[in-house]
Amino acid sequence: MTSQKHTENKSDYQTPEVLDYIRKSFSQEDTRHTYILNQMQKRNLPAIQIGASEGKILQFLIQSCHAKKAVEIGTLGGYSALWIADALPQEGKLYTMEYDPIIATGTEKALQEVGLAEKVSVVVGDANKTLKTIEPFGPFDFCFIDADKISYPNYLFWAEQNLRAGGIVAADNAYLFGQVHLDPHTAGENAPAILAMQAFIKRLSDPSCFAVSAMIPTGEGLAIGIKK
Ligand code: SAH
Numbered sequence: 001m002t003s004q005k006h007t008e009n010k011s012d013y014q015t016p017e018v019l020d021y022i023r024k025s026f027s028q029e030d031t032r033h034t035y036i037l038n039q040m041q042k043r044n045l046p047a048i049q050i051g052a053s054e055g056k057i058l059q060f061l062i063q064s065c066h067a068k069k070a071v072e073i074g075t076l077g078g079y080s081a082l083w084i085a086d087a088l089p090q091e092g093k094l095y096t097m098e099y100d101p102i103i104a105t106g107t108e109k110a111l112q113e114v115g116l117a118e119k120v121s122v123v124v125g126d127a128n129k130t131l132k133t134i135e136p137f138g139p140f141d142f143c144f145i146d147a148d149k150i151s152y153p154n155y156l157f158w159a160e161q162n163l164r165a166g167g168i169v170a171a172d173n174a175y176l177f178g179q180v181h182l183d184p185h186t187a188g189e190n191a192p193a194i195l196a197m198q199a200f201i202k203r204l205s206d207p208s209c210f211a212v213s214a215m216i217p218t219g220e221g222l223a224i225g226i227k228k
């Protein structure tokens with residue numbers, strides 16, 4: 001008998017039809033999601049927001065650690081912010097960080113329109129700098145990373161410093177669009193992003209840094225970890 005080195009679930013039943021059925025079952029959107037998505041289209045923002053199923057996974061993570069104070073890095077049109085805010089209790093708070101001031105202003109208005117002016121604060125500027133300004137409101141319970149990939153190691157380091165023990169970090173696009181495994185030495189112009197994502201994965205998967213961590217195999221890769 002040949003010994004198997006790695007166990008991997010080889011089945012792949014994630015057809016578009018199955019995923020659609022599952023999304024309709026677990027991740028129903030309401031008129032506010034539609035409003036935010038319509039506004040994004042009107043404002044010519046790229047449709048690079050998370051999917052509804054991922055929104056529901058974020059909600060699961062948020063409630064599993066009884067989060068009240070959350071941080072999001074990478075706001076765009078506020079679609080993921082809406083999912084996150086909905087999972088927080090009434091007195092909960094989400095700080096969402098957006099680099100682009102025009103995007104931030106429009107999204108602040110959209111979030112106001114869906115009744116989230118109180119619960120969500122949009123913080124404008126490069127998160128590498130602005131995260132410092134929200135530290136006095138910490139420690140935080142949940143942090144969602146979904147901005148410039150090159151900064152993922154910085155953002156993870158910040159999360160480690162500013163999450164409470166038992167708090168959860170989640171990061172979208174952890175497969176780096178199918179390039180996370182490549183050798184940075186032969187990757188040309190993508191090398192910096194690959195190096196960054198590999199450093200991010202190395203740290204997140206290190207049991208001496210995080211109590212438990214894993215990858216949820218969404219299309220983009222949703223990396224998750226529980227702060228020690
Ligand atoms: N989380 C959103 C999508 C975010 S797209 C959703 O799923 O709905 C990534 C966003 O990060 C963009 O709006 C981009 O302007 C922002 N961004 C990029 N670099 C950033 C930085 N250094 N600091 C803060 N935001 C940044």
Ligand code: MG
Nearest residue numbers: 048146172173
């Ligand atoms: Mg993303």
